[in-house]
Amino acid sequence: MQARRKKKKIDVPGLPEWLTVARAYQTCDKVMHRKLAEAGLTVPQYDLLMSLMKKDGQTQQELAERLLVVKSNVSSLLSRAERDGFVERRENPEDGRGKVVTLTGAGKRLARRGWKVQAEVVTTMFESMTPRELEQVAQTMKRVRQALEPLLDAD
Numbered sequence: 001m002q003a004r005r006k007k008k009k010i011d012v013p014g015l016p017e018w019l020t021v022a023r024a025y026q027t028c029d030k031v032m033h034r035k036l037a038e039a040g041l042t043v044p045q046y047d048l049l050m051s052l053m054k055k056d057g058q059t060q061q062e063l064a065e066r067l068l069v070v071k072s073n074v075s076s077l078l079s080r081a082e083r084d085g086f087v088e089r090r091e092n093p094e095d096g097r098g099k100v101v102t103l104t105g106a107g108k109r110l111a112r113r114g115w116k117v118q119a120e121v122v123t124t125m126f127e128s129m130t131p132r133e134l135e136q137v138a139q140t141m142k143r144v145r146q147a148l149e150p151l152l153d154a155d
Contacts, residue, residue: 028125035117041110046118048077049086049103049111057100059092086110 036046044067051066052058060078064071078101081087086107092098103111126134 028121031121032118035121036114039110039113039117041114041117044073044077045081045086046111046114048074048081049107049114052087052101052103053108053111053115056102057090059098059100063101081107 033043036043041049047067048063051063055062058066060071060074063078064074067074078087078089082089084106085104087101088104089099089101092100126137129137
């Protein structure tokens with residue numbers, strides 16, 4: 001009879017909790033992708049439109065910084081949005097050499113449709129929690145983010 005090997009247990013404090021958070025994020029991401037697609041949007045398009053809803057008339061560079069992507073990614077996203085009639089590029093009143101991006105009426109309507117999707121998803125996520133539990137989640141995630149940020153600076 002062959003002896004069974006014992007599986008080596010990986011002992012990492014917090015690993016089960018991390019997996020729970022990661023799975024919740026993945027599920028939320030899938031739901032957002034699916035629901036936004038039903039509304040006629042991709043997640044990057046929605047992010048772009050909402051950034052412009054918050055501050056219309058941004059440059060391509062400002063959008064790249066706000067969306068945390070490189071300028072070339074924003075360029076292709078803007079080209080599609082412009083082709084579809086959701087944004088316009090106009091002369092920058094502060095710098096005649098550059099352009100600013102503004103939402104069209106159709107872009108604003110699409111952004112509002114996407115916002116309704118996000119509101120529905122967020123409401124569904126947290127409707128079973130008390131205000132105190134929501135505050136605890138916010139404080140915990142803030143501490144997690146603060147613990148991780150130094151790892152970004154280490155590179």
